Amino acid sequence: MSAPSVEKGIRFIKEQIDAPVASFFSACVRCGLCAEACLFYTETGDPRYTPIHKVEPMRRVWEREYTLWGKLKAAVGLAKPVTEEVFAQWETLVYDGCSLCGRCSLVCPVGNDISGMIRKLREGFAAAGHAPEGLIGATTRAIEIGSPMGVKLPALKAQIGHVEKETGLEIPLDRAGVEYMVLLSSMEIMNFPEYLEAIAKIMHQAGKRWTIASKAFEATNSGIQIGVSDLARVLVRRVVDAAEELGVQTVISPECGHAYTAIRFEGPNLIGRPYNFKVRHVLEVLDAFRRQGLLKTEGVEEARxxxxxxxxxxxxxxxxxxxxxxxxxxxxxxxxxxxxxxxxxxxxxxxxxxxxxxxxxxxxxxxxxxxxxxxxxxxxxxxxxxxxxxxxxxxxxxxxxxxxxxxxxxxxxxxxxxxxxxxxxxxxxxxx
CATH class of the missing domain: 3.40.50 (Rossmann fold)
Known part of the structure; x- marks a missing residue:
């Protein structure tokens, strides 16, 4: 890979180093607790998977660019630079050996958000061309087709037809003025269509008006996963535009973890303004129905x-x-x-x-x-x-x-x- 790609990666990393990140590096006491909180470290025993070590390229940029000691070290050739070799060595640690689960951040005694830094670091790696082919493909499909798995609207409509025939319940598309807009992940559409059937039954029993937006039915945000905020912003805005166009009160994120945090917590920052609707995970909605007496169940599972x-x-x-x-x-x-x-x-x-x-x-x-x-x-x-x-x-x-x-x-x-x-x-x- 050419030198300009490395320079671009470093530039993107520098853009991610804000006051919190700088304070995290300054505060780290190298205690090792984050390692014991990371399943990639505990199950491999490989010290390279220590969470704080995974952000070493960002630490090097921070030290060289923003600390007096680092600048002095760089001036005499003692500061370790971020090179093409560094990007190549750390790529598998940043993408393969981290699920952004955040357990390391939770146990850090000085409050460092290590998984947040890894997420930011991915911005630089993606810019430098060091990202897994699988994630590149998924993100490309999400932008061009609307789904990381390549699921198009006809496939969704086919699944809707199957569920409607099976249940006798309508699954509304693009219905304006309803209370809920339901998002789906491609995995639910293709692998677990019973989720859509469950939503239809629950909404029917609760007496709620809801819809799916044909322009933004996909919840998964591959831009967040690969670490490209510009692409993540495009995917969030699709959902926001559809929700506002239909005038819904609440957008329901499906049974998908990153979809939930992307649309609910990162989304407003990505588009630069608050939403005029609420975002709730489906379990939050179901539990609210339960407390309101709208979710009525019978019988129990006997299995453990x-x-x-x-x-x-x-x-x-x-x-x-x-x-x-x-x-x-x-x-x-x-x-x-x-x-x-x-x-x-x-x-x-x-x-x-x-x-x-x-x-x-x-x-x-x-x-x-x-x-x-x-x-x-x-x-x-x-x-x-x-x-x-x-x-x-x-x-x-x-x-x-x-x-x-x-x-x-x-x-x-x-x-x-x-x-x-x-x-x-x-x-x-x-x-x-």
């Missing part, structure tokens, strides 16, 4: 269930009690993992790792942490609320020859909804 907290939803989004309140209404044998809630361990596939085939080997090594967690619970079923976690868990369990079903919480709740007896009777008569 455990819940995997998606990092972005629980640790970064604070959605911790809602899934447990929902689960306790439909499960008689719900057991917690030893580390749970904000301290739960990542599935190993977040932050774009699952879209990066090159990272499979280290991902499966990191999954051993989750494997031990699951075995310790003795659970017979794993419940989660992120389609990416669900796929990663399924892949990890299959790799380890573990026969353990993984289900989405929204889907599980829908299976226990109290049926409308009058409608059921009418449906039975039609079937005859």
């Amino acid at each position: 269930l455990t819940y995997h907290d998606p990092c972005q939803i629980a640790r970064k989004g604070g959605v911790v009690e809602q899934p447990r309140d929902l689960l306790n209404g439909v499960a008689s044998r719900f057991v917690e993992m030893e580390d749970r809630g904000a301290m739960n361990w990542c599935c190993s596939g977040g932050g774009g790792v699952s879209a990066n085939e090159r990272a499979d080997e280290v991902k499966f090594k990191a999954f051993q942490r989750k494997k031990r967690q699951l075995l310790e619970t003795g659970a017979e079923v794993v419940v989660t609320a992120c389609a990416n976690c669900r796929i990663t868990l399924e892949e990890g369990l299959e790799e380890n020859n573990m026969d353990l079903p993984v289900v989405g919480l929204t889907e599980l709740i829908a299976e226990h909804l109290v049926e409308d007896r009058a409608e059921k009777g009418a449906s039975d008569e039609t079937d005859r």
Whole structure:
């Protein structure tokens, strides 16, 4: 790669070094606690995966450009520069060996947001041309097609048709003036269409008016994962424009962790203004329905269930009690993992790792942490609320020859909804 690409990467890194980042580097005491909080380090034993080490290229730029000592060292040739070789060496650490889960940031004794710095560092790596092909492809498809998996509107309409035929319920497209606009991830459309069916049933029972926007049905933000704010901004703005055009009150983020933090927390900063609508994760909406008496369920699961907290939803989004309140209404044998809630361990596939085939080997090594967690619970079923976690868990369990079903919480709740007896009777008569 040419020198100008390296210079561009360094320039983008410099642009990310603000006052908080500078204070983080100044405050770091090299205690090593972040290493023990990172499943890529604990499961490989490789010190290169220590979270604070992953941001070393940014630290070098900060030291050389913004500290007196660093400038003096650079003047006499003692400061380590960021070169093409450095970009090449650190690329796999920055993308393959970090899921941006934020557990390292949570345990840091001086409050350094290490995962936030890694996210910022990716801006420079992407600018320098050092990003995984899988993420580059996913981001390109998201911008050009509207979906990182290449899912187009006809595919969504086909799934809508299947669900409408199966349930007899309408799934409205582009309906203006309704309360809720529902977002989906491509994984739910293609891998878990039962999620869409669950939403239709729940909204029907709750008596809520809702819609899906044909111009912005995709929630996944590949720009956040690869580390390109300009592209992330384009994807957020699509959702914002659609929501404002339809005049909805609340946008519901689906069972997808990075989609939730991208649209709810990073989105307003990316577009430079607050929204005129609310953003809620689907579990927040379901729990609100439960508290309002609009979510009526019957029967309970007899199997021993455990819940995997998606990092972005629980640790970064604070959605911790809602899934447990929902689960306790439909499960008689719900057991917690030893580390749970904000301290739960990542599935190993977040932050774009699952879209990066090159990272499979280290991902499966990191999954051993989750494997031990699951075995310790003795659970017979794993419940989660992120389609990416669900796929990663399924892949990890299959790799380890573990026969353990993984289900989405929204889907599980829908299976226990109290049926409308009058409608059921009418449906039975039609079937005859």
